Amino acid sequence: MIFSSKAEYGVRLMIELGRQSPEQPTSLKAIADAEGLPLAYLEQVVARLRKAGLVMSARGAHGGYWLARPADDIAMHEVVQALEGAIAPMECFVHDHTERVLCSHEPDAGRGCATKLLWTRVQAGIVRSLQTTTLAELVEFSHRTNRVPATPAGAQAPVVSTTAVGAQAPAA
Amino acid sequence: MIFSSKAEYGVRLMIELGRQSPEQPTSLKAIADAEGLPLAYLEQVVARLRKAGLVMSARGAHGGYWLARPADDIAMHEVVQALEGAIAPMECFVHDHTERVLCSHEPDAGRGCATKLLWTRVQAGIVRSLQTTTLAELVEFSHRTNRVPATPAGAQAPVVSTTAVGAQAPAA
DNA sequence: GACATAACCAACCGCAGTGGTAGGATATGG
DNA sequence: CCATATCCTACCACTGCGGTTGGTTATGTC
Numbered sequence: 559m560i561f562s563s564k565a566e567y568g569v570r571l572m573i574e575l576g577r578q579s580p581e582q583p584t585s586l587k588a589i590a591d592a593e594g595l596p597l598a599y600l601e602q603v604v605a606r607l608r609k610a611g612l613v614m615s616a617r618g619a620h621g622g623y624w625l626a627r628p629a630d631d632i633a634m635h636e637v638v639q640a641l642e643g644a645i646a647p648m649e650c651f652v653h654d655h656t657e658r659v660l661c662s663h664e665p666d667a668g669r670g671c672a673t674k675l676l677w678t679r680v681q682a683g684i685v686r687s688l689q690t691t692t693l694a695e696l697v698e699f700s701h702r703t704n705r706v707p708a709t710p711a712g713a714q715a716p717v718v719s720t721t722a723v724g725a726q727a728p729a730a
Numbered sequence: 731m732i733f734s735s736k737a738e739y740g741v742r743l744m745i746e747l748g749r750q751s752p753e754q755p756t757s758l759k760a761i762a763d764a765e766g767l768p769l770a771y772l773e774q775v776v777a778r779l780r781k782a783g784l785v786m787s788a789r790g791a792h793g794g795y796w797l798a799r800p801a802d803d804i805a806m807h808e809v810v811q812a813l814e815g816a817i818a819p820m821e822c823f824v825h826d827h828t829e830r831v832l833c834s835h836e837p838d839a840g841r842g843c844a845t846k847l848l849w850t851r852v853q854a855g856i857v858r859s860l861q862t863t864t865l866a867e868l869v870e871f872s873h874r875t876n877r878v879p880a881t882p883a884g885a886q887a888p889v890v891s892t893t894a895v896g897a898q899a900p901a902a
Numbered sequence: 903g904a905c906a907t908a909a910c911c912a913a914c915c916g917c918a919g920t921g922g923t924a925g926g927a928t929a930t931g932g
Numbered sequence: 933c934c935a936t937a938t939c940c941t942a943c944c945a946c947t948g949c950g951g952t953t954g955g956t957t958a959t960g961t962c
Contacts, residue, residue, distance in 0.1 A: 559818055559819075559820065559821060560732045560817075560818065560819045560820070560852070560856075561819055561820055561849070561852075562948090562949065562950080563821065563949080563950065564949085564950090565820070566820055566821070566822075566845060569844075569845050569848060570845055573844050573845070585907085585908065585909090586908075586909080587907090587908075596950085596951065596952080598951070598952060598953080599950070599951055599952085601909080601910075601911090602911095602950095602951090604909090605909095605910075605911085608909095608910095615908095615909065615910090616908090616909080616958095616959085617907095617908065617909045617910075617957075617958045617959065618907070618908065618909075618957090618958045618959025618960060619905095619906065619907040619908065619958090619959055619960040619961070620907075620908085620959080620960060620961095621907075621908050621909060621958080621959070621960090622908075622909085623909090634848055645732075646731055646732065647731075647732045647733055648731065648732070648733055648737070648738055649731060649735065649738075671875070672741075672742075672745050672868040672869070672871045672872040672875070673738055673741050673742055673745070673868070675868065675871055676741060676806055676860075676863055676868060677733070679859045679863055680732070680856055680859050680860065682859065683855035683856050683858055683859035684732075684852055684855050684856055686855055687851045687852050687854065687855035688848075688852065691848055691851060696844040696845070696847065696848060697844070699844045699847055700844040703843070703844070734919090734920065734921080735920080735921065736920085736921085757936085757937060757938090758937075758938080759936090759937075768921085768922065768923080770922070770923060770924080771921070771922055771923085773938075773939075773940090774921095774922090774940095776938095777938095777939075777940085780938095780939095787937095787938065787939090788929095788930085788937090788938080789928075789929045789930065789936095789937065789938045789939075790928090790929045790930025790931060790936070790937065790938075791929090791930055791931040791932075791934095791935065791936040791937065792930080792931065792936075792937085793929080793930070793931090793936075793937050793938060794937075794938085795938090
């Protein structure tokens with residue numbers, strides 16, 4: 559797995575906040591109830607978003623959270639990074655020195671180590687996809703799809719899921 | 731961390747095999763010594779590559795491993811998938827049904843869930859970067875950067891990368 | 903001022919996966 | 933027969949993840 563549930567919960571939380579008007583704060587409990595997530599755990603998640611300056615908060619009765627900036631000014635890269643830390647495909651990307659034999663990568667950005675060239679490309683692919691998606695986009699998407707369709711949505715689209723990427727090698 | 735050390739070790743192993751001539755098999759021990767990796771653990775790693783049909787093997791004395799196909803015909807996506815399993819940004823991508831409350835994603839390829847839209851894009855970014863990189867590219871890269879001066883004249887290099895491999899075999 | 907609400911904070915804990923070891927069984931060349 | 937080397941299974945210490953517990957502060961309302 560690439561991202562932990564912190565990212566899933568945190569992104570959902572941000573989308574929820576994006577759906578609300580920024581005038582009045584939304585309590586965590588409301589979000590936890592709406593999404594069916596454990597409140598106490600959400601507290602830890604939202605703490606990361608707050609420390610990253612992505613949401614603001616008000617304590618006390620009728621307190622809660624709201625977006626620090628308009629949703630179309632928030633790239634998902636910021637959100638995911640606040641929740642998961644820096645995007646590192648491989649161990650040596652986070653401690654790129656002082657590491658044991660696992661990694662002989664030199665801190666020269668891909669030169670000198672063929673595997674680091676690969677991981678650098680992977681990282682770039684991830685970051686680009688996260689940079690080019692804004693929170694507003696996801697909020698707008700959730701508006702379209704969350705309205706209960708009275709019309710019978712054509713259940714099976716011709717474009718089938720891409721979730722199974724290729725064939726699974728490890729069989730029996 | 732996105733990828734575990736299995737991926738790092740496995741990719742290095744594949745690069746090593748790509749550097750060798752495919753006529754004669756290379757023993758795991760030679761690779762383990764060259765890269766400074768635990769032999770017993772490498773066995774588990776290479777087993778995955780073998781089961782995926784990426785390398786072939788010969789048992790017994792003078793046995794070893796070699797690439798099943800030419801290096802320019804092996805996309806790194808195949809290698810990484812054999813080592814790490816399917817690329818799944820989020821839990822629900824691997825068990826996209828029968829899952830608990832964590833994920834309310836419906837199996838409809840991104841429709842109905844804004845977060846899944848995001849994860850699908852991330853997955854696509856990763857897969858694209860892995861698909862467009864071939865093993866031959868990494869092998870060629872390692873040739874350029876790992877080129878050890880054939881003349882031992884100025885052989886005073888203090889800490890030459892531990893990835894200095896094949897050139898270190900005049901003893902045989 | 904009491905009280906409910908709700909953000910904030912710091913431990914703690916079970917569980918599963920990672921990284922690696924141990925010890926062998928099997929096949930092959932000399 | 934023996935050294936080499938693949939192949940296979942079980943085992944284990946450690947870490948991080950997902951989550952809970954139990955508070956403390958701060959703030960609106962009655």
